Amino acid sequence: MGKVLILYHSEDGNTGKMAKYIAEGAAEVPDIDIRVKSIDEASRDDIHWCDGLALGSPTYLGTVSSEMKRFWESFVDTDWQKIDGKIGCAFSSQGGWGGGAELTCQALMTIMLNFGFLVFGVTDYSGHQFTMHYGVTQAGEPREEKQIEGCRRLGRRLAEWVAVFVDGRKDQHPLVAGRQRNPWDK
Amino acid sequence: MGKVLILYHSEDGNTGKMAKYIAEGAAEVPDIDIRVKSIDEASRDDIHWCDGLALGSPTYLGTVSSEMKRFWESFVDTDWQKIDGKIGCAFSSQGGWGGGAELTCQALMTIMLNFGFLVFGVTDYSGHQFTMHYGVTQAGEPREEKQIEGCRRLGRRLAEWVAVFVDGRKDQHPLVAGRQRNPWDK
Amino acid sequence: MGKVLILYHSEDGNTGKMAKYIAEGAAEVPDIDIRVKSIDEASRDDIHWCDGLALGSPTYLGTVSSEMKRFWESFVDTDWQKIDGKIGCAFSSQGGWGGGAELTCQALMTIMLNFGFLVFGVTDYSGHQFTMHYGVTQAGEPREEKQIEGCRRLGRRLAEWVAVFVDGRKDQHPLVAGRQRNPWDK
Amino acid sequence: MGKVLILYHSEDGNTGKMAKYIAEGAAEVPDIDIRVKSIDEASRDDIHWCDGLALGSPTYLGTVSSEMKRFWESFVDTDWQKIDGKIGCAFSSQGGWGGGAELTCQALMTIMLNFGFLVFGVTDYSGHQFTMHYGVTQAGEPREEKQIEGCRRLGRRLAEWVAVFVDGRKDQHPLVAGRQRNPWDK
Numbered sequence: 001m002g003k004v005l006i007l008y009h010s011e012d013g014n015t016g017k018m019a020k021y022i023a024e025g026a027a028e029v030p031d032i033d034i035r036v037k038s039i040d041e042a043s044r045d046d047i048h049w050c051d052g053l054a055l056g057s058p059t060y061l062g063t064v065s066s067e068m069k070r071f072w073e074s075f076v077d078t079d080w081q082k083i084d085g086k087i088g089c090a091f092s093s094q095g096g097w098g099g100g101a102e103l104t105c106q107a108l109m110t111i112m113l114n115f116g117f118l119v120f121g122v123t124d125y126s127g128h129q130f131t132m133h134y135g136v137t138q139a140g141e142p143r144e145e146k147q148i149e150g151c152r153r154l155g156r157r158l159a160e161w162v163a164v165f166v167d168g169r170k171d172q173h174p175l176v177a178g179r180q181r182n183p184w185d186k
Numbered sequence: 187m188g189k190v191l192i193l194y195h196s197e198d199g200n201t202g203k204m205a206k207y208i209a210e211g212a213a214e215v216p217d218i219d220i221r222v223k224s225i226d227e228a229s230r231d232d233i234h235w236c237d238g239l240a241l242g243s244p245t246y247l248g249t250v251s252s253e254m255k256r257f258w259e260s261f262v263d264t265d266w267q268k269i270d271g272k273i274g275c276a277f278s279s280q281g282g283w284g285g286g287a288e289l290t291c292q293a294l295m296t297i298m299l300n301f302g303f304l305v306f307g308v309t310d311y312s313g314h315q316f317t318m319h320y321g322v323t324q325a326g327e328p329r330e331e332k333q334i335e336g337c338r339r340l341g342r343r344l345a346e347w348v349a350v351f352v353d354g355r356k357d358q359h360p361l362v363a364g365r366q367r368n369p370w371d372k
Numbered sequence: 373m374g375k376v377l378i379l380y381h382s383e384d385g386n387t388g389k390m391a392k393y394i395a396e397g398a399a400e401v402p403d404i405d406i407r408v409k410s411i412d413e414a415s416r417d418d419i420h421w422c423d424g425l426a427l428g429s430p431t432y433l434g435t436v437s438s439e440m441k442r443f444w445e446s447f448v449d450t451d452w453q454k455i456d457g458k459i460g461c462a463f464s465s466q467g468g469w470g471g472g473a474e475l476t477c478q479a480l481m482t483i484m485l486n487f488g489f490l491v492f493g494v495t496d497y498s499g500h501q502f503t504m505h506y507g508v509t510q511a512g513e514p515r516e517e518k519q520i521e522g523c524r525r526l527g528r529r530l531a532e533w534v535a536v537f538v539d540g541r542k543d544q545h546p547l548v549a550g551r552q553r554n555p556w557d558k
Numbered sequence: 559m560g561k562v563l564i565l566y567h568s569e570d571g572n573t574g575k576m577a578k579y580i581a582e583g584a585a586e587v588p589d590i591d592i593r594v595k596s597i598d599e600a601s602r603d604d605i606h607w608c609d610g611l612a613l614g615s616p617t618y619l620g621t622v623s624s625e626m627k628r629f630w631e632s633f634v635d636t637d638w639q640k641i642d643g644k645i646g647c648a649f650s651s652q653g654g655w656g657g658g659a660e661l662t663c664q665a666l667m668t669i670m671l672n673f674g675f676l677v678f679g680v681t682d683y684s685g686h687q688f689t690m691h692y693g694v695t696q697a698g699e700p701r702e703e704k705q706i707e708g709c710r711r712l713g714r715r716l717a718e719w720v721a722v723f724v725d726g727r728k729d730q731h732p733l734v735a736g737r738q739r740n741p742w743d744k
Contacts, residue, residue, distance in 0.1 A: 062319060062668040066631055070624035081495050084546055096317040102288035103668055110620040110661055114505055118490040123453050129325040131282040133486055139315040165537040174456055248482040252445055256438035267681050270732055289482055296434040296475055300691055304676040309639050319672055351723040360642055468689040474660035501697040503654040511687040
């Protein structure tokens with residue numbers, strides 16, 4: 001059974017709320033084992049455990065928090081080149097739109113690429129003028145339905161890719177499964 | 187008198203509207219010469235002419251449009267290493283929030299860095315949860331006041347930096363001039 | 373049988389030479405169908421055909437060439453949201469080290485992310501102080517053995533991931549298959 | 559007299575060696591006050607002091623070190639929006655070519671943009687197939703003359719821009735001063 005980890009750093013709770021919604025979205029795909037942890041609760045063992053990872057950090061100065069960065073630096077010596085081939089995606093909450101959350105998602109993906117992950121974004125729209133092409137970005141906490149659904153969609157897509165690529169459940173492919181992808185879809 | 191060029195590519199008109207508001211913001215600084223041109227109307231002569239440049243492209247596939255890219259490629263052979271030291275900033279309209287406009291601003295800045303520009307973003311907030319830290323980003327066209335003011339602020343900051351650094355008018359420095367920078371400022 | 377496409381734009385031939393070596397590397401994995409095409413020879417049908425894609429562009433002004441960008445823009449209207457779930461990686465030749473090939477690989481990955489690809493880099497070292505963490509980067513043409521091997525390694529890893537994730541051949545996983553990954557490995 | 563700070567984090571000494579050469583380059587421009595400090599020796603007062611900043615971090619996992627990130631986070635609350643208008647550039651040492659030093663320079667520039675800096679790269683070539691378009695990148699320590707000269711050139715350009723833009727010494731503009739910019743120049 002495919003294993004999905006939602007791992008985040010959050011100080012004011014916004015990125016933590018995103019993590020919760022992402023977990024809800026992952027649970028829309030049956031037969032996926034899901035863990036949600038903050039970096040204070042997680043260890044390298046959780047990274048080894050998972051097949052798919054949604055990684056979230058607040059946007060501080062246009063990139064990942066020093067705490068999130070230190071978490072990954074802490075096991076480079078022991079684990080680098082030993083966890084290749086996992087599937088990853090990113091999410092971030094910023095102070096305001098235009099404040100760097102896309103750049104932070106890019107940085108989170110860069111960290112995962114460095115560890116040999118295959119990373120992705122979501123092509124879907126979760127509502128009017130709202131998408132998750134390079135991970136979920138948010139200003140403050142997610143409040144509107146399209147923002148909450150954006151988080152859920154990232155989690156669902158992660159679970160879908162884990163089901164398809166790790167468990168070989170090709171019926172879960174988003175081009176096959178027939179779940180709604182855009183507000184304008186019937 | 188400092189010269190500011192607002193140069194853009196726009197197909198559906200959204201990035202073009204941003205250009206208009208950016209020009210309005212540049213005009214808030216006295217004694218700045220301002221040109222607004224689409225890449226269809228502009229040539230390398232306009233680049234040589236300006237001291238400061240606001241460069242805008244729609245976000246297509248998370249980066250600059252091929253048309254905007256081709257514009258800059260067209261005078262690499264003749265002008266590269268001959269226009270160093272200009273001041274630049276970026277703006278972009280995307281299909282939806284999270285759709286790559288920050289990444290497009292980053293790509294526009296990369297192109298300008300390659301030509302020796304000094305590039306900047308705006309630290310100010312133009313309204314609740316809205317900023318222009320790496321250039322102005324927009325979903326669709328700017329409609330809300332904070333979005334319109336975000337465009338104006340980028341133009342104003344560009345004109346301010348041109349006044350300060352090119353014309354030596356240190357009274358126009360945003361830390362000195364005393365213009366409003368955030369909605370929470372008195 | 374997994375299908376791998378190596379697709380490139382090249383004007384002076386350097387990125388084209390990289391494509392040739394990448395194809396050699398892909399061929400190190402048995403039972404993979406391989407196509408090498410320039411964007412002049414390729415169409416959207418080739419994108420649909422492949423399971424895995426190595427995408428290469430020269431570094432022009434720190435990002436992808438306008439030709440490469442136009443290629444992808446040409447089928448957005450017909451194919452976007454219809455090809456999600458392919459596996460991708462990037463390569464680029466720049467004028468000099470420090471000239472933007474990493475940024476170009478990042479831009480190529482951004483384009484692929486926008487189309488729903490899962491993208492990756494290679495954690496291995498192909499020689500002393502030479503790696504492909506975010507795709508293969510090169511100054512001019514690949515001449516040294518570690519540069520050529522870097523290209524091959526990207527192709528091999530792409531074929532490995534296609535074998536593992538698309539064909540379910542878990543014995544081809546780089547953590548299992550036992551192929552050499554670093555010059556310091558026995 | 560223009561003030562230049564070279565600020566770095568270095569654990570194995572490679573980025574520290576780059577800092578030393580960058581300081582040598584800055585000293586090629588007369589009448590510039592120069593400080594070189596590691597983040598252990600520096601404080602926010604040094605940031606306030608300088609007109610121009612060369613900021614260096616080792617490349618760890620494709621981006622800035624957590625230590626460098628924490629340094630900047632430590633004075634966000636007190637100093638953000640209070641130091642706009644300084645001039646900045648970046649440098650980084652990575653484990654191998656292709657290992658992310660360009661991405662790290664981009665991240666360093668993002669941090670500086672967030673604080674209102676104007677950031678730049680160097681269009682010059684310091685030797686065959688070696689440039690500093692987005693800051694100086696290095697694998698390990700700088701050993702070859704073109705690598706050392708690349709560092710010096712970044713420092714010299716920073717001092718030149720400070721002289722031109724802060725001190726109004728337009729004779730120091732690289733398009734005017736007549737210093738060598740490329741190995742193929744007479």
